[in-house]
Amino acid sequence: MATGFRRRKVVIPPGGRRCFDEDEWADALVCVESGVVELVCSTGEAPRYGRGALLWLTGLPVEVLCNPGRVDAVVHAVSRFRFEGGEPMFADTKAFSGFAVDDIPAAKRFYGETLGLVVSEEHGMLTLHLAGDRPTLVYPKPNHVPASFTILNFPVPDIERAVDELAAKGVEFQRYEGMDGFDERGVFRGGGPLIAWFTDPAGNVLSVLQED
Known part of the structure; x- marks a missing residue:
């Protein structure tokens, strides 16, 4: 089983x-x-x-x-x-996730330069080499529509410092209607871990959140 x-x-x-x-x-x-x-x-x-x-x-x-x-x-x-039925077909497969963008060069600059991730490019697609050996594929989609959920969360030891550093690079933080508890930086303090949301150039939602 x-x-x-x-x-x-x-x-x-x-x-x-x-x-x-x-x-x-x-x-x-x-x-x-x-x-x-x-x-x-x-x-x-x-x-x-x-x-x-x-x-x-x-x-x-x-x-x-x-x-x-x-x-x-x-x-x-x-x-x-x-x-029942033994091991699942993909029990030992090293799966990876991916998401779409509408502009690969802009995404490469954002994830590589603004966020400081290691980014490689092959066949017109990007791979984000995230900590923990979790490569994430970024692929082009001309009619891309951003997801309504957070696609990547980045835990950080000091969320205020992370938000300030990203803001200095031109990143704007999101405040959502119907949610109270955002401070002047855009950090949500209304319950749960401290978290701040922002978007990549394609409109995909990302976050930084405070590690315990």
Whole structure:
């Protein structure tokens, strides 16, 4: 019996509530894709987490998930499951991710010069050589439409320094409607890890977030 992954998406409308079922969220890594999620706990606490937050709800005294914002709160959960039939076909495959841009030269300058990543180019496509041996493909798409979620998160030890250095290079940080808690730098302090969002030249959303 091999282990795989189960993915699911939960949408909570503005002002909506969803009773917390511990079995539903057991051993699941939860990511807030958009909006704000409030976790109402039996202890009386009600922490809020915004876009980009990663949560582990197993064992927490959560009773209800609420959306206190003005836009849909969208969360994704990934948990492990076991299935019959031996090892999955791709169990040992070294997978990699990728995303599209509408201008390869502009992307190469941004990721290589502005962000300081190691970038290689071959066959008209880029490879971002990220720390941890996780190459990420960047490919051209003329009718590219940016994703509505964060495609890359960069953990940093000092988010204020990182934001200041990027701002000095011309990077502008995003503030999203319906989300309160942004400081003057554009760092979101409304719950969860400190995080600041920005975009690449193609409009893809990236973030820097404070390491614990």
